[in-house]
Amino acid sequence: MKIVPLSKAKYGMVIAMDVRDTTGRVILKKGTEINESIIYLLKKAGIFNIPINSTKIVSDLKKETEKHGVISKENLDLNYNKVKDLFKNLENDGHIDIDTVIDIASSIKEDLENNYSDKLFVPLKKLRDFDEYLYSHSLNVMIISSLLAIENKIIDDELLNISISALLHDIGKTKVPKEIMNAPRPLTGEEMNIMRNHVLYGKKLALENNLKDENIIGGIYEHHERYDGKGYLEGKKGSYITKFGRIIAIADVYDALTSVRSYKGPWTPYKTISFILTNVEKQFDGTFAQGLINAFGIYPAGTRVQLNNGQFGTVVASNRANKIRPLIKIDHGDIVDLSEEKSLRITKVLDYIYIE
Known part of the structure; x- marks a missing residue:
């Protein structure tokens, strides 16, 4: 049993003991399952912390989503561990194991191509360990970018290349101090400049490791450029930003906003997609943003x-x-x-x- 704020109560949790109002009257019995009606009742009664137990509800939902999964749970976990090892080695010696990069990208690409259908669930790896956010984020951005590419008829070697670029889009952050990366506060001007330069560090790392493809480099260097020209580092605008840069920009923001960070809680996918659509032609290329809706739907799974x-x-x-x-x-x-x-x-x- 644990006590949770009512604001964090979710469907599927179960009341662990009788809940009483201020007069001592039992208003909810032990074993009552939480849903939106129960949460409303508790708010009305002025109760804002509740004792709960976990249930099998979410695991039952997982069984249903997996029937439509575009990537298998096993492959997601396997590739997360590979990404983690890849980045740890990069952090230690500045070396990118290109064979491992291609192996990860090919594995995800194959799952996406084989399982993409009209009824779709897109599994992503979400962690609460801030020190490992870079690894899960890189995997997720690769998955999302690849889906956006498929939606825009990008196939074969070009699809593999965008998967590679997306996987490596944040490699420059291995050169950013952890205290800046995970700061639970607004960054200073100097710190922000260091953080923004991760795209330049990433480009240099890629070139030092013999990654020469202009599109792959473009995705790494340009994913923080904005469609209206107000991004960084060069303020490129519209089609002057590489296709890979425009696609990865959308995937990067989607995963960042839906993730727990040291300085913020996660947005829902529904809210995040609404934000991205609102900023089409400002921050994002509308053609590729439409692919996000096709892949996740207006109402994403969950x-x-x-x-x-x-x-x-x-x-x-x-x-x-x-x-x-x-x-x-x-x-x-x-x-x-x-x-x-x-x-x-x-x-x-x-x-x-x-x-x-």
Whole structure:
């Protein structure tokens, strides 16, 4: 049992002991399952900390999402460990093991090409260990960038190259001091300059390790340029930014905003996609941003929703053919494909559950 703030209570948690109001009356019995209605009831009663136990709800949801997974859980974990070793070696001696880079990129590329379909779940590796954020972020950006590339008909060697570029997009951060990388506060002007220069450090590292492809280098060096020319380091604009740079910029922001950092909590995928769409033609290339919606849907997997019949549920897969009608696991019920159940629709977005 543990006590959690009501603000962090999620669907699937279970009340660990009777909850009483200020008069001593039991308002929720031990074993009650948390959902959005229960959270509303507790807020109304002025209760903001609750005793909870974990349940199998999320693991049951994982079984449903895995049926539509574009990458297998085993491959995700295996490649995360490879990325971790790759970056640790790079941090120690400045050497990039190109064979390992190609092995990781090829493995993810093969899974994506084999499993990409209309009903889709995109698993990402999210960690709470800030010291390992660079490794999980690099893997996630590679996955997302590759999906955006596939959505834009990028195939074969070019797809492999963008996977490589995305995997290595932040290698320059191995040259940034950890106290700046993980600072739980706003950076000073001098620290910000050091952080921004990670794209230059990354370009130099890539060239020193005989990575010569201009597009791969472009993705590493230009992923913080903005479509409106207000990015860094060179203030490039629009199509003057390489295609790889424009794609990786979207993937980089998506993963960063949906991750726990030392200085912030995560945004929901729903909120993050809304932010990216709002900033199309300002920060992002709209053509590639559309691919993000195709891959994750308007309601990404893990989004808690309410339907027009009053039922609550969790999105378990997006529907590329109809972005607003995903697959939903009804609470203690069946899977509903909204593309087939025409009388049902999502009326409210409630919360988000992270499903790996």
